[in-house]
Amino acid sequence: MSARVSFAVAWMLSLGTMASAAEVNLYTTREPGLIRPLLDAFTAKTGVTVNTVFVEKGLAERVAAEGERAKADVLMTVDIGNLVDIVDRGLAQPVKSATLDSAVPAALRDAEGRWFALSTRARVLYADAKDFADLKSIRYEDLADPKWKGKLCLRSGQHPYNTALIAHHLVKHGPEKTEAWLRGLKANLARKPAGGDRDVARDIVAETCEIGLGNSYYVGLMRSGRGGPDQQKWGEGIKVVLPTFEGGGTHVNVSGAAVSKNAPNREEAVKLLEYLVSDEAQGIYAKTDYEYPVKAGAPVDPLLTSLGTLTIDTVPLTEIARNRKAASLLVDKVGFDH
Amino acid sequence: MLPDALTQTVLLLAGVAIVAGVVGTGCAWLVSAYAFPGRRLLDVALLLPLAVPTYIVAFAYLDLMHPLGPVQSGLRALLGLSGPGDLRLPDIRSLPACVLLLGLVLYPYVYLPTRALFRMQAATLLEAARSLGAGPGRVFRSVALPLARPAIALGLGLALMEALNDIGAAEFLGVRTLTVQVYATWVNRTDLPGAAQIALASLAVVLVLIGVERWGRGGRGYATAAQRPRPLERRRLRGTAGVIALGLGLLPVALGFLVPAAYLAREAGTRIARFGLPERLASEALGTLLYAGAATLAAVVLGLFAAASPALVGRRWGGLLVRLAGLGYALPGAVLAIGLLTPLALADFGLSSLTRALFGTTPALVGLGTGTALVLAYVIRFLGVSTGACEAGLARLPRSLGDAGRTLGRGAFGALMRVQLPQLWPALASGAVLVFVDCAKELPATLLLRPLNVETLATHLYGEAARGTYEDGAAAALLIVLVGLVPVAMLMRLDPAFRMRSRLPSA
Structure with a gap:
């Protein structure tokens, strides 16, 4: 009996040490299904197990509460605002890595190495494929033009993808013009702002509206047929244009990561980040998720290149992140979602 | 706004x-x-x-x-x-x-x-x-x-x-x-105080609801005569x-x-x-059963005592306990979960200080990021449901039953355990069913508090919805519905009102 107990104890202990030998804990606001292929490839290559928890809302609060003994090693988000927020709360630690610094352009990472973008996505125009007149040079500002009255579909103004775009507009044009722009957008809405970006494509195909905004990778996900024939029909039923800001470029957002301040497995955490910007991983980002890689020269999926040449606007991401609260308040002020 | x-x-x-x-x-x-x-x-x-x-x-x-x-x-x-x-x-x-x-x-x-x-x-x-x-x-x-x-x-x-x-x-x-607005304020503006303000507004709505409900139920005793109640012709x-x-x-x-x-x-x-078949479906179903089951067990036991507390510790304190038990149901799940983070962290800190002083070792976190946190959140959130069911069950029992137990020399507690409890099974079961279904469906607290590598059916579905592929969550959604059916079936078997029909001439 006692032998059995001691065996059980030894087994449990060995489990504990085995697990702690090579593992990294990933807290993510990004649905893990999307990055599963990347994590599996990382484990296959390095033997480091990746434990994940998907915390869509409240990731920062949880890490902050766990404090010194937090299990979190890598914190991953899909919006620049949330990423910078983690840094602002002092939950990230600086990382010095020649690999990371050379792979990620300076504009897409923190100067002190507290956050790194891993992939980028553009906020693009979805439009009715049947009516594709002079949209080639459309600007974000034009979406408030009354000629689109009753023809525009958007997801909630409070969704980070839209808040970031509105914050970008704020940096470009200031609060008054942004408020007027938002009121214009609201007046043009064909339906309540709700659902996701894919719903925008579906509603365009359903002739509920003619134009709308969505992230670039959804186009790839829909058109590839990976989501089934219905989604493929939506993806193929829309034309996609890369809009720009007046005299500027296209709005992009990022998915990115930071190493947690109290990371118990710091070494593995850095290893994971370095892997995620390797040629192989950046290729997977492009191929399975249809994202734009951050690493210069990494291949872009043909489904994405077919959308046109992406010219990223020059406003720094951190500037956009700083304005997201003001943007969110403006959305409420004009009653955008009501 | x-x-x-x-x-x-x-x-x-x-x-x-x-x-x-x-x-x-x-x-x-x-x-x-x-x-x-x-x-x-x-x-x-x-x-x-x-x-x-x-x-x-x-x-x-x-x-x-x-x-x-x-x-x-x-x-x-x-x-x-x-x-x-x-x-x-x-x-x-x-x-x-x-x-x-x-x-x-x-x-x-x-x-x-x-x-x-x-x-x-x-x-x-x-x-x-x-x-x-x-x-x-x-x-x-x-x-x-x-x-x-x-x-x-x-x-x-x-x-x-x-x-x-x-x-x-x-x-x-x-x-x-209001609940959607709480999220927008909190997530987009990192404005927890602002979110708390809106949560307070929704709490005010809850208080009004409770007030209306108490008024609706008000002043009615439901003690029936000791003979078996007779169904309606x-x-x-x-x-x-x-x-x-x-x-x-x-x-x-x-x-x-x-x-x-x-x-x-x-x-x-x-x-x-x-x-x-989605690969992880089985483990997600198991996760759902495990956490919801543990929470249900705890909530029903605690709910029974909370409901019986007016008889056990006196009307004044007991009434307070009953109301206290119902408080969690009024809180939005996310607000409750965020609110739990700090006390859980404190408990962890206290425990690790204690073990360090006693044994010189620091244990892993036992509250935050473990199943305990999740079960605790469920219990706090849904205790009101099981308490309510037990309260209703107790009220339905003839008053003479408790008195009879006491005249037989039992204290209030003994009377509860030996005399009233056997009569309470239907009420306990219906309370358990409601709590279980609620836990299995619960989303915001589960999302925030669950341990690493744990997914439930609800979080799987939410994950799919979050990336806009909720059709892919159909299998998980169907399973949530099926999980919900198990207790519904149990309810049908256990509730005397349902069982009784087998003894009645067919109608």
């Missing part, structure tokens, strides 16, 4: 109260007062929508009613129209649609207690009214409805709290309720009247359960045929 969100919330709740109240009470009366072919089936079937969470019914109907979905496509084909632009039905992303959908899955909260009341208690009075020559309409209006008021109030209270705390359906359907409906009655009763079952479940089954079927 606060006033807008408050208006939307009040309109939503008022609408849901009307839909759930009318459907729940109407159906309870239908199956209790009338006999018609198919009634026994209907009696049970009316509980089925209880298994469908609000966010699932919302996304099922979003697909079904979309201009590209089966309903409108079929209509167009029928009318010979070609493009989806030729037929414009009102968009489902609206407040009225949200009210209807929530009402359709929340009415069982009203149906369940109201039906039990008609069945178990009201028989004598209702038959007295009948024998005095009152017609069915008059019996319902003047006797049944006033009698049922406390049950209806109890059920509506539960249904409206669910509606208030819903986040998925409102988000899908573009209704900006049913009026027989024949021919067309019977068919109409069955059709009326089946309508909410079809809309609240059959249609969305059939849709999920079809979607899940085509997905599984195309992509195979």
Whole structure:
């Protein structure tokens, strides 16, 4: 009996040490299904197990509460605002890595190495494929033009993808013009702002509206047929244009990561980040998720290149992140979602 | 904005109260007062929508009613129209649609207690009214409805709290309720104090709800005589009247359960045929059962003592305990979960300091990031549900029973355990069922507090929805509904009101 107990104890202990030998804990606001292929490839290559928890809302609060003994090693988000927020709360630690610094352009990472973008996505125009007149040079500002009255579909103004775009507009044009722009957008809405970006494509195909905004990778996900024939029909039923800001470029957002301040497995955490910007991983980002890689020269999926040449606007991401609260308040002020 | 969100919330709740109240009470009366072919089936079937969470019914109907979905496509084909632009039905992303959908899955909260009341208690009075020559309409209006008021109030209270705390359906359907606004403020502006302010507003709504509910239940004692309660003699409906009655009763079952479940089954079927079974489905189902099961057990035991506390520790403190137990139900899940983070961290800190002082070792976190945190959150959140059920069960027992136990030399506690508890099983079971289903469906706290590598069916589905592929979550959604069915079936077996029908002449 006692032998059995001691065996059980030894087994449990060995489990504990085995697990702690090579593992990294990933807290993510990004649905893990999307990055599963990347994590599996990382484990296959390095033997480091990746434990994940998907915390869509409240990731920062949880890490902050766990404090010194937090299990979190890598914190991953899909919006620049949330990423910078983690840094602002002092939950990230600086990382010095020649690999990371050379792979990620300076504009897409923190100067002190507290956050790194891993992939980028553009906020693009979805439009009715049947009516594709002079949209080639459309600007974000034009979406408030009354000629689109009753023809525009958007997801909630409070969704980070839209808040970031509105914050970008704020940096470009200031609060008054942004408020007027938002009121214009609201007046043009064909339906309540709700659902996701894919719903925008579906509603365009359903002739509920003619134009709308969505992230670039959804186009790839829909058109590839990976989501089934219905989604493929939506993806193929829309034309996609890369809009720009007046005299500027296209709005992009990022998915990115930071190493947690109290990371118990710091070494593995850095290893994971370095892997995620390797040629192989950046290729997977492009191929399975249809994202734009951050690493210069990494291949872009043909489904994405077919959308046109992406010219990223020059406003720094951190500037956009700083304005997201003001943007969110403006959305409420004009009653955008009501 | 606060006033807008408050208006939307009040309109939503008022609408849901009307839909759930009318459907729940109407159906309870239908199956209790009338006999018609198919009634026994209907009696049970009316509980089925209880298994469908609000966010699932919302996304099922979003697909079904979309201009590209089966309903409108079929209509167009029928009318010979070609493009989806030729037929414009009102968009489902609206407040009225949200009210209807929530009402359709929340009415069982009203149906369940109201039906039990008609069945178990009201028989004598209702038959007295009948024998005095009152017609069915008059019996319902003047006797049944006033009698049922406390049950209806109890059920509506539960249904409206669910509606208030819903986040998925409102988000899908573009209704900006206070709860949605809490998230927007918190997540987009990192403004926890601002979010807390809005949460306070929603708490105020809850207090009003509780007030109305207490008023609705107010001042009515439910102690019955010690003899076994007698079920109501049913009026027989024949021919067309019977068919109409069955059709009326089946309508909410079809809309609240059959249609969305059939849709999920079809979607899940085509997905599984195309992509195979989702890999992690089994472990997610197990996770759901495990955490919801543990929480249910704890909540029922604690709920029993909370409900019995007026008898155990005196009316004043006991009453306070009962109210305290119900507090968690009023909090939005996310607010509760965030609020738990700090105490859990403190508990962890205290424990590790203690073990360090005693043994010189620092244990891993035992609260935060473990299953304990999740179970604790569930118990706090849903303790009110099990307490309420036990309270109702205790109130239904003849008072003489507790007194008898005491005259036999037992204390209040002994009387509870030995004399009252055996009579309470049905109430405990129905409380357990409600808690279990609530835990299995719970989303915000589960999302925030669950341990590494743990997914439940609900978080899986939310993950799919988060990346806009909720159709891929159909299998998980179907399983949530099936998990919800298990306790519904249990309820049917255990509730004496349901069991009794086997002993009655067929009706």
